[in-house]
Amino acid sequence: MLGYIIQRVFLMVPTMLGISIISFIIIQLPPGDYLTSVLAAMADSDVTFTADQIARMRENYGLDEPMYMQYIQWIWGIVSRGDFGYSFEWNRPVSELIWERMGATLSISFLSLLFVWAVSLPIGIYSAVRRHSIGDHIATLFGFLGLAIPNFILALTLMYVSFRYFGQSVGGLYSPEFVEQAMSWPKFVDLLKHVWVPVVVIGTAGTAALIRILRANLTDELNKPYVLTARAKGLPEHTVILRYPVRIALNPFVSAIGWVLPQLISGITITAIVLNLPTAGPLLLRALVAQDMYLAGSFILLMGVLTLVGMLLSDILLALLDPRIRFH
Amino acid sequence: MITESCTESRTSNKKSLALSVEKLSVDFHLRTHILHAVRDVSFSLYRGQTLALVGESGSGKSVTTRSIMRLLDSQARQTSGRITLHSENSDVVLTDLDPKSEAIRKIRGRRIALIFQEPMSSLSPVHTIGSQIAEAIRLHHGGTKKTAMESTTKLLEQVEIKNPAEMARRYTYEFSGGMRQRAMIAMALACNPDVLIADEPTTALDVTTQAEIMDLLKRLQESRGMALLLITHDLGLVAEVADEVAVMRFGRLVEGGAVDDIFHAPKTAYAQSLLASTMRLERPAEARASRQLDDDSPMLSVSGLGKSFGIVNWRGKELHSTKAVEGASFDLYPGENLGIVGESGSGKTTLGRMILRIIEPTAGQVMYRDAQGQMADVTRMNRKALTRFHRDVRLIFQDPFASLNPRMTIKQIVGEPLVVNNGMKGAELDARVAELLELVGMERSAMERYPHAFSGGQRQRFSIARALALNPRVIIADEATSALDVSIRAQILDLLIDLQKRLGLSFLFIAHDISVVRYFCDRVLVMHHGRIVEQGDAEMICTAPQDPYTQSLISAVPNPDPRHKRMINRTRFISS
Numbered sequence: 001m002l003g004y005i006i007q008r009v010f011l012m013v014p015t016m017l018g019i020s021i022i023s024f025i026i027i028q029l030p031p032g033d034y035l036t037s038v039l040a041a042m043a044d045s046d047v048t049f050t051a052d053q054i055a056r057m058r059e060n061y062g063l064d065e066p067m068y069m070q071y072i073q074w075i076w077g078i079v080s081r082g083d084f085g086y087s088f089e090w091n092r093p094v095s096e097l098i099w100e101r102m103g104a105t106l107s108i109s110f111l112s113l114l115f116v117w118a119v120s121l122p123i124g125i126y127s128a129v130r131r132h133s134i135g136d137h138i139a140t141l142f143g144f145l146g147l148a149i150p151n152f153i154l155a156l157t158l159m160y161v162s163f164r165y166f167g168q169s170v171g172g173l174y175s176p177e178f179v180e181q182a183m184s185w186p187k188f189v190d191l192l193k194h195v196w197v198p199v200v201v202i203g204t205a206g207t208a209a210l211i212r213i214l215r216a217n218l219t220d221e222l223n224k225p226y227v228l229t230a231r232a233k234g235l236p237e238h239t240v241i242l243r244y245p246v247r248i249a250l251n252p253f254v255s256a257i258g259w260v261l262p263q264l265i266s267g268i269t270i271t272a273i274v275l276n277l278p279t280a281g282p283l284l285l286r287a288l289v290a291q292d293m294y295l296a297g298s299f300i301l302l303m304g305v306l307t308l309v310g311m312l313l314s315d316i317l318l319a320l321l322d323p324r325i326r327f328h
Numbered sequence: 329m330i331t332e333s334c335t336e337s338r339t340s341n342k343k344s345l346a347l348s349v350e351k352l353s354v355d356f357h358l359r360t361h362i363l364h365a366v367r368d369v370s371f372s373l374y375r376g377q378t379l380a381l382v383g384e385s386g387s388g389k390s391v392t393t394r395s396i397m398r399l400l401d402s403q404a405r406q407t408s409g410r411i412t413l414h415s416e417n418s419d420v421v422l423t424d425l426d427p428k429s430e431a432i433r434k435i436r437g438r439r440i441a442l443i444f445q446e447p448m449s450s451l452s453p454v455h456t457i458g459s460q461i462a463e464a465i466r467l468h469h470g471g472t473k474k475t476a477m478e479s480t481t482k483l484l485e486q487v488e489i490k491n492p493a494e495m496a497r498r499y500t501y502e503f504s505g506g507m508r509q510r511a512m513i514a515m516a517l518a519c520n521p522d523v524l525i526a527d528e529p530t531t532a533l534d535v536t537t538q539a540e541i542m543d544l545l546k547r548l549q550e551s552r553g554m555a556l557l558l559i560t561h562d563l564g565l566v567a568e569v570a571d572e573v574a575v576m577r578f579g580r581l582v583e584g585g586a587v588d589d590i591f592h593a594p595k596t597a598y599a600q601s602l603l604a605s606t607m608r609l610e611r612p613a614e615a616r617a618s619r620q621l622d623d624d625s626p627m628l629s630v631s632g633l634g635k636s637f638g639i640v641n642w643r644g645k646e647l648h649s650t651k652a653v654e655g656a657s658f659d660l661y662p663g664e665n666l667g668i669v670g671e672s673g674s675g676k677t678t679l680g681r682m683i684l685r686i687i688e689p690t691a692g693q694v695m696y697r698d699a700q701g702q703m704a705d706v707t708r709m710n711r712k713a714l715t716r717f718h719r720d721v722r723l724i725f726q727d728p729f730a731s732l733n734p735r736m737t738i739k740q741i742v743g744e745p746l747v748v749n750n751g752m753k754g755a756e757l758d759a760r761v762a763e764l765l766e767l768v769g770m771e772r773s774a775m776e777r778y779p780h781a782f783s784g785g786q787r788q789r790f791s792i793a794r795a796l797a798l799n800p801r802v803i804i805a806d807e808a809t810s811a812l813d814v815s816i817r818a819q820i821l822d823l824l825i826d827l828q829k830r831l832g833l834s835f836l837f838i839a840h841d842i843s844v845v846r847y848f849c850d851r852v853l854v855m856h857h858g859r860i861v862e863q864g865d866a867e868m869i870c871t872a873p874q875d876p877y878t879q880s881l882i883s884a885v886p887n888p889d890p891r892h893k894r895m896i897n898r899t900r901f902i903s904s
Contacts, residue, residue: 137650225450231399233515234437234466237428244452323499 011139019304085294124214146208221245340676346555352409383576440517445528447508458496564886626659633692667849726807785816
């Protein structure tokens with residue numbers, strides 16, 4: 001098992017390299033670079049530069065070198081010094097910017113994942129066991145609604161509700177008076193008051209999807225002969241269902257982490273903009289628009305890492321859950 | 329009616345009643361209609377005795393057992409009847425208990441235990457064998473995990489699993505089919521039940537494994553004095569182990585009585601015909617006897633054919649390999665039926681597929697003589713030559729439910745080879761498909777319908793029609809009758825013999841069922857662990873086998889005559 005994990009981690013290295021090259025190329029693909037977008041902004045305010053000045057600036061930023069040299073310098077900085085480069089737009093090191101945002105991003109994603117599981121597991125089991133009952137139809141209806149409603153509409157609705165009926169300040173993770181303070185109990189309570197909106201908004205679509213997956217899988221498993229064996233043993237019904245078919249129907253549930261994790265982190269951009277959350281999504285969007293290439297590249301690289309880590313985590317959990325996978 | 333005959337036969341030697349079923353009726357409420365699955369069924373089980381419930385698929389055998397355990401599906405309704413579990417102190421009326429009540433749960437697994445047909449899927453794949461058995465012990469007798477595991481080890485030892493303490497920690501997929509069924513028996517016996525219900529316990533197993541499992545069940549039944557209710561469709565098995573027989577058909581009990589009476593003096597027409605179709609397969613087909621083999625040079629000549637499956641590491645280096653088939657050599661003559669017999673894992677299916685090169689052989693050659701008399705080595709054929717070869721040699725599969733695409737009409741299924749190979753369409757295709765359907769004894773009107781509208785036997789006829797579409801010369805039938813009921817099985821075999829006469833076909837008939845091979849084949853190859861251990865005339869192999877493995881195989885086949893038990897007195901083969 002340990003050997004397997006080590007092997008997987010080693011295999012991640014070439015994948016990462018591939019992701020970094022592809023993401024770097026894609027960022028460079030649109031015509032122009034960061035300077036072009038700066039100059040365009042300057043020209044709007046009637047400031048112009050001579051060709052000589054532009055060339056010097058291009059040299060300063062290191063933009064005059066060929067693309068592969070830029071890539072090599074960037075990747076070597078990451079590997080040798082943990083230096084992700086410099087954000088042109090923010091005039092700050094990329095790593096600082098990312099760590100600032102990553103904490104909020106990861107905690108919201110993690111909370112959303114917990115929310116998704118906590119809600120979809122019981123509802124999915126109920127839907128499968130009492131198939132075609134009124135409760136199942138209601139769960140199915142809400143499931144489809146959750147899948148169909150775009151996140152930002154849900155976000156706006158929830159913001160409206162919590163402002164209009166609960167009188168809360170909306171947007172962001174904290175009320176204005178707490179933003180600059182150090183962490184304290186009242187600040188934490190304030191965080192809890194705010195965090196449920198993004199968690200519910202981000203988690204709804206995933207919950208709906210997982211309920212459907214669990215329902216379908218469990219429905220198949222419930223008719224398997226080993227369930228009858230367990231019943232014939234004399235086990236109570238709820239033990240039969242939880243210990244046998246649910247255990248096996250959980251497999252896709254666990255492998256869901258692999259795709260839910262990156263989706264949660266990247267898919268929340270629009271929600272984060274609507275809710276004004278201090279997460280990575282809005283920052284990435286702005287970096288891409290401004291062709292702030294080191295910032296954007298590092299973000300995409302980091303998402304690649306998270307996807308791979310998510311896959312690895314789900315594979316390890318799957319192996320723990322299912323002995324058939326463990327031994328092959 | 330069976331209760332009367334039972335009480336009569338029991339008056340002489342007093343046997344205590346264990347379970348009685350009186351006038352049981354069960355209906356299934358389906359979407360369009362109500363199906364009477366079981367109607368007015370009555371029988372009694374006595375301690376230390378075996379009652380065999382016999383019938384073809386859909387006769388209501390399994391529903392009857394489920395109602396005893398109160399484990400019916402939600403669509404099923406018990407409309408009348410009474411099931412009573414008897415004991416020395418008090419009787420419990422099972423039909424009065426709520427299926428969800430604690431009272432019935434205390435009886436399930438503890439006083440009545442169940443063994444199912446499919447050992448492959450009846451055990452949970454993600455729990456250890458030991459934990460599944462220990463669960464039953466702790467549920468009914470309490471105790472700590474440790475004591476439960478100790479009893480589990482003892483049970484596994486009783487069902488003759490080697491190294492029981494170690495095997496208890498293993499998972500289901502690490503057990504073979506026979507071992508899983510042993511584990512299943514251990515689980516059923518965990519709480520020393522009064523009544524053991526075995527629902528087709530050996531149907532999915534090889535004959536030698538079947539014989540061992542039945543031996544084991546018999547012995548454990550004697551030592552514990554259990555009543556055994558054996559559900560089966562195999563009359564041979566009934567003759568070997570049952571004391572009493574009850575024959576079911578369309579949900580009704582048509583005949584019941586002592587095993588000797590049923591086999592030697594069956595009263596009803598159905599029991600007679602059931603017995604006749606079983607006995608018919610005990611000797612060679614009469615239709616075959618009149619046939620003459622005119623050509624004496626082989627059309628298919630296999631020599632030294634072998635296949636090894638290797639496990640390679642990531643650099644492509646072979647770590648170890650398993651020889652699925654080794655050095656197989658035989659000839660197939662025109663118009664001949666050659667049987668390949670062996671247990672599961674003996675390599676018979678691999679051998680059949682290698683001839684078609686669905687599986688690439690790793691050694692040996694297959695010489696094929698085509699209609700023009702040209703010899704060619706199949707293993708060296710290029711794609712074009714192989715396509716021509718595949719027109720001449722067709723395959724029929726085992727499972728008539730899985731081998732027909734449920735989304736295609738019968739016309740599309742049967743006509744597919746014609747469309748793909750000859751580009752046939754329109755009226756010409758219709759005419760050819762109709763002709764093929766007629767050939768296999770089906771109506772032309774079946775063309776526009778889908779496979780689900782037909783029974784297993786009818787579906788197998790469509791498979792045969794599909795195989796015949798391109799006028800083949802050789803048909804490889806891989807367990808083509810294994811999934812069918814015994815009466816249907818004989819019909820399909822007769823159909824194949826009839827087609828052979830009319831179309832001049834040769835058959836390579838792969839089967840695990842000796843009686844089918846004896847009925848159908850001229851010559852037989854016996855395979856064991858990938859090798860051909862014996863080949864020769866079918867009748868000779870079945871009556872006077874030479875090889876020790878063949879002897880044990882033949883003697884393990886149940887004999888459908890309770891006065892001449894064969895399986896119980898079989899010769900055992902100890903693998904060297």
